[in-house]
Amino acid sequence: MKLSTSIGLGLATAGVCGAAVLLSGAVGESSPVPATCPQRWGSDDIGGWVPAAADIDGVEESLVPGSPVKALICAYPGDNTRPGGERLAGSRTLTDQAAAMAGDLAYLPVTTADVGRACTLMGGPMTNYLIRFAYPDGRALWVGSAEEVNRCVRTTNGTASSTSYAGPAITTAYKDGIWRPVPPEDPCRGPGDRRGQDELMVPGRPGRLTVCRDATYSRPPYRKRHNRDIARALAATLNSLDTVPSDNTCKGLGGATQRGIRLIFDYPQGPAAAVTISMNCAPAVNNGPLQADLDDPVRDQILRLAPS
Template sequence: MADGQRLQRVKPIHWIGVVVAAVLLLVAVVLVPGTAGAPVPASCPQRWDSDRIGRWVPAAADLDGVADSLVPGEPAGALICAYPGHNTKPGRPLAGSRTLTDQAASMAHDLGYLPVTTDPPEMVCTLVGGQVTNYLIRFAYPDGQALWVGSAEEVNSCVMTTNGTVVSNAYVGPSITAAYRTGTWRLLPPKGPCEPATGRRGQDEQMVPDGAIKVLICRQVPRNSTPSPSPGREYGERQARELAAELNSLDAEPSRSVCEEVGGRRREVLHLHFGYAEGPPAWVRILPACRPSVDNGMLMSDANVAFLDRIGRLAPA
């Protein structure tokens, strides 16, 4: 009975679009490290040799920076290996490959900016069955070294990407699919400026990494169970850094992607997108009617009423 009562109190927040199915699976994601220093294969493995979606590589590279970035340094080429299948049985034979040369540096740059951690957060995934394509990407370096990155495009968009040492929960599957099909890499932007993007490296240590020069604040209000988007309101460097400092001062812990709804406050979602001179924005989601109220996909924390009220005043009506 105690377990049942606990499950009734802690509710995934369906009305913000974080969870889109009635039945949820809380997945404790476990990092499966490769063998550090093991030889990195020079060609695509003939099979996706794992029952996991995305988060597998045939060997972990022994390269400087692999504990801080998915793709450190400046590789000279990239080989994309595709393994299409079904998410109930992701292990499948190799279907094809695509080699990128002049696009490899750009791909490495974008993947290298994704937030990573050695302690993966839990993820809430919908249980929709459907197609999945697992990908292995072999980055080759001018000195002869190489590194594998494992990722996937999956019907639930619930994927961990890994280099065998660190993982990221930023979803880049559609971008990899586009690069595999066209031979051109481009990190696909979110559908709108107020939609959460991939996040930024360092968000496993700080809610907002240092150096923000602007912030876009957006408000979504649920209407008939579907959040209604509103135009964002942008502020400059002073406001961005003040808000970042306040968010970083909160006591944070690894995100669990769920929260407990509380009464007394408006049911809405506030998205903060912190922009930088270079690289992707860092996004933070604030749920004033939920505890914990602050989450960036890697960390979560709870803000006091005064801070929540201040963000509410800064957001567009």
Template sequence: MNLRHVAVVVTAICAATVLTSSSANSPPTVLASCPQQWGGRHAGGWVPAAGQIDGVGDYLVPGRPVTAMICAYPGDNTRKGGERLAGSRTLTGDAGAMARDLGYLPVGTEEREVMCTLMGGPMTNYLIRFAYPGGGGLWVGSAEEVNGCVRTTNGTVQSHSYVGRSLTAAYRTGTWRLVHPDDPCQMPGERRGQDGRMVPDEPISVLVCRRATRAGERDPRREHDRRTAGPLAETLNALDAGGKEILNEISCDPADWFDLLFGYAEGPPVRVSIVVGCDRGIDNGFLNAALDDALRDQIIRLAPPG
């Protein structure tokens, strides 16, 4: 099969994606096992076939794969579907780390309500085929999209956590690492278990960020160790939390907004937003709860000055 290169340069309001062979150490090689065309109609959310690997109903990527082949299908989010294969790249030594990081993402079988902006711009769909010892394989479909509004699936479960920038970096360079924002207060903060507990597992730190009042300013922040993070997580987990409701102006008149980023020895942080002035002012993206005066005062004491 002939090698094909692609360069997609699309300028949007807030983002641009460029896929070229010159951005990598060596050009991606198109392998025969990559489908020649993207079969879905959305940003991510499609695989050629659901995998039969044990654990696919609990994790996006279970077990310990030995290689990960990334297939790229660049296009535009105003004309979704039918994107052609542009190239592929195989990760070997980093396949386990990629599987571990994707395995930390929260997953489910039902659609989750998310808020998406609607900018037109670049989109690259990706298929990743994880190969396991003994010959087993698992496809994962995801995307990089200008709005970050993407589903990632293994054909059995799906996640709305966004890893598009990390997939593009891995495709370009042949190495895997999660791409994080420069400002830790802007971390997405999504981790397995958030649908059952406000703060899952055992955090070792908490970064308290106060939303800046002026556009372009960095959020003031203050970090605390496990002596604060542990008891605060217990307090949040003891709340009467219910299903996620998107806060709106009818039930919400924000006075102060704080973001708590709980850190862990391994894996991604968990974000819990505290919005003073809202009926259900505690929200981790999956669950929400009412904010009482005692907890509000505690958060204000832990936060940096306004």
């Protein structure tokens, strides 16, 4: 692993951005692309930018398709109150850690549509990142994102994007040369972002369900676990709802006082998928990319599984 640092701004936060391009010497009609970091961040966006989008199979369904063998991380630190044109501060090349990094980013849910979200507006340091994943056949894929205080970052490969937040893990990889996403001490507080949640509330075949009650997690008991059969039955129910692309907002229901519920679906491999149930709001069901209304039978089914 190699770390190079240029003079200027120090590392304060992390992000991810990307696009796929042909490496120098690759066969094809596209012009060769240098295998080095751009000297400046080429956008006013915090995250969500790549130098170019490449024609690689699977880029619409996954941030990092296939099996890259090397990752070049480029860091562009700055301030989120004055974004745009940040200078390259340094780079690190990962080899033995590249596959794990690519695999975890590939698990994040993506969409080719715009996804709305509510963001806090705290000012502070941020770091944009470009990650260039190199493949054995000579092709490469850029992924771009950022770490910043509001966690309101878009990650992209130039074709598909994700609102899932990977900033701290990317910062650790850049600074220490280790890809090490840290699981939450409390599963109720985990991110719960999994590939396929742009198509289904609960993708795949979960192996366990944790039902978390009350977003503040301050009144025990607030957590209750259930086995595979219950997890898959509730997943099927949620997947039967009529969904719309999420703008991650909802309209409050007057007079409603029920505490919110968060559903964490765990899998034998890869990250969990989380679904938030806002009992006092409509639409009440939200997994990040998708939203749906909550009818009484589904509400009753969830309440029966929740801690009392």
